[in-house]
Amino acid sequence: WPFFAPLIHQINRLKKEKDAVILAHNYQTPQIYYGVADIVGDSLQLAVEATKVTQSTIVQCGVHFMAETSKILNPSKRVLIPDSRAGCSLASSITAEDVMAMRAQYPGVPVVTYVNTSAAVKAVTDVCCTSSNALDIVNRVEGDTVIMIPDQYLAQNTARKTHKKIITWAGACEVHETFTAEDIAELRAAYPSAKIIAHPECPPEVIDAVDYAGSTAGMIDWVKTQKPPRVVMVTECSMSDNVAAENPNVDFLRGCNICPHMKRINLENILWSLHTGTEEVTVDPAIIEPARMAVQRMIEMSR
Numbered sequence: 001w002p003f004f005a006p007l008i009h010q011i012n013r014l015k016k017e018k019d020a021v022i023l024a025h026n027y028q029t030p031q032i033y034y035g036v037a038d039i040v041g042d043s044l045q046l047a048v049e050a051t052k053v054t055q056s057t058i059v060q061c062g063v064h065f066m067a068e069t070s071k072i073l074n075p076s077k078r079v080l081i082p083d084s085r086a087g088c089s090l091a092s093s094i095t096a097e098d099v100m101a102m103r104a105q106y107p108g109v110p111v112v113t114y115v116n117t118s119a120a121v122k123a124v125t126d127v128c129c130t131s132s133n134a135l136d137i138v139n140r141v142e143g144d145t146v147i148m149i150p151d152q153y154l155a156q157n158t159a160r161k162t163h164k165k166i167i168t169w170a171g172a173c174e175v176h177e178t179f180t181a182e183d184i185a186e187l188r189a190a191y192p193s194a195k196i197i198a199h200p201e202c203p204p205e206v207i208d209a210v211d212y213a214g215s216t217a218g219m220i221d222w223v224k225t226q227k228p229p230r231v232v233m234v235t236e237c238s239m240s241d242n243v244a245a246e247n248p249n250v251d252f253l254r255g256c257n258i259c260p261h262m263k264r265i266n267l268e269n270i271l272w273s274l275h276t277g278t279e280e281v282t283v284d285p286a287i288i289e290p291a292r293m294a295v296q297r298m299i300e301m302s303r
């Protein structure tokens with residue numbers, strides 16, 4: 001922390017000078033999460049907050065699709081991402097053309113798209129969802145069948161809780177797809193008294209084996225309300241680091257993976273971004289409105 005202090009100080013001074021707000025995802029490192037972020041949250045919370053920003057600049061500390069979502073929802077703002085290479089294996093697994101081909105194959109079937117996608121994919125979508133509202137959105141769209149893209153595991157985990165038929169796509173999160181039921185069995189054997197909680201991007205056999213599954217914000221709330229003496233968060237590693245500070249009586253055990261995309265963002269490139277106004281995120285004006293409608297519908301349906 002003392003090592004980070006000069007950078008944190010400069011970022012906080014510069015963000016005021018530049019009329020900027022820093023939005024950070026729960027997977028950002030503690031020095032970003034606690035040191036410089038104005039707003040932290042899961043994908044849904046960050047999307048909702050992006051609609052309310054009054055500053056002229058948003059610095060998105062997260063991955064590219066999150067910065068695009070902020071731009072889509074608040075297009076008059078300048079949206080910066082400290083490293084535009086911060087991608088996502090889900091977002092890169094599907095294109096707008098793929099979605100149009102699915103629509104042609106299943107005419108009239110509504111398309112529910114995880115926010116972990118490009119603006120172009122959102123633009124050919126009926127309604128978006130996040131991991132915190134996926135079941136609700138699927139239940140609320142019209143019809144008995146839903147196309148749910150691109151995360152096959154989020155779709156399979158949702159399919160187990162709804163009566164609707166779900167057509168999936170073969171995308172996966174590179175961080176969560178590698179967790180296995182054997183990993184959970186090993187964790188249970190190693191830490192018999194610990195609770196184990198996971199993100200719904202994990203395969204269904206992992207979700208079956210854990211004590212709770214939910215979005216990053218859902219997991220944080222679960223720990224705060226259940227106050228387990230020991231817990232393993234089966235998700236990205238910074239989650240435990242961030243939650244641990246606010247839950248000193250909970251023992252956080254390791255069982256996590258690092259998201260290399262989230263970890264592209266650091267204090268140095270946040271400072272650079274504020275200084276230089278780079279890298280600015282733009283969205284094609286032709287797709288911004290249909291993409292916004294898909295995200296806005298989600299926000300309205302999850303109220």
Ligand code: 13P
Binds near residue numbers: 042
């Ligand atoms: P949340 O919406 O749960 O924060 O998830 C975003 C994400 O990228 C998880 O891998």
Ligand code: SF4
Binds near residue numbers: 116
């Ligand atoms: Fe994408 Fe997975 Fe990283 Fe989340 S954790 S940003 S879903 S690759």
